[in-house]
Amino acid sequence: PIRVGRLFQVYAGACDIARVGRIVRENLDRALKALQRTDKVIIEREGSATSDIDCRVARIMGTPAVVIRIDDTRKFGEIPPSEIGAVLAEVRRAHPMADDETIYHKVIGKYGISRPTRKIEAELKRTEPELISDS
Numbered sequence: 001p002i003r004v005g006r007l008f009q010v011y012a013g014a015c016d017i018a019r020v021g022r023i024v025r026e027n028l029d030r031a032l033k034a035l036q037r038t039d040k041v042i043i044e045r046e047g048s049a050t051s052d053i054d055c056r057v058a059r060i061m062g063t064p065a066v067v068i069r070i071d072d073t074r075k076f077g078e079i080p081p082s083e084i085g086a087v088l089a090e091v092r093r094a095h096p097m098a099d100d101e102t103i104y105h106k107v108i109g110k111y112g113i114s115r116p117t118r119k120i121e122a123e124l125k126r127t128e129p130e131l132i133s134d135s
Helices: 004-014 022-037 081-094 100-110 118-134
Strands: 041-045 056-060
Touching: 004 022, 004 056, 022 041, 081 100, 081 118, 100 118
Parallel strands: none
Antiparallel strands: 041 056
């Protein structure tokens, strides 16, 4: 699974495009929708990000909805909310008596981040209620 925004960035990097502009974004959106119509790709809304591009997660049909990938080059905001939720749940099970701050530090530590920014904390807090409501 990959956030659609990250997918667009990867495409731009592979094509040596400095920025994903409107035309490129529209063409990539069209291509994703065509793949979705032919059941090659699943696109789901996850999280409660402010922009549509940040809420959509794409994955190839037949692949798991959540794959935890710790050792990679993604920034925290590029990680699908479902993956963050899975890691949060895993850490909560391992440390049931820990407070939220400790849990959050353990989660971001798994991704090689030493101190949470406000944006990371907000993402973790947004993900947690979704995690609870899904169980």
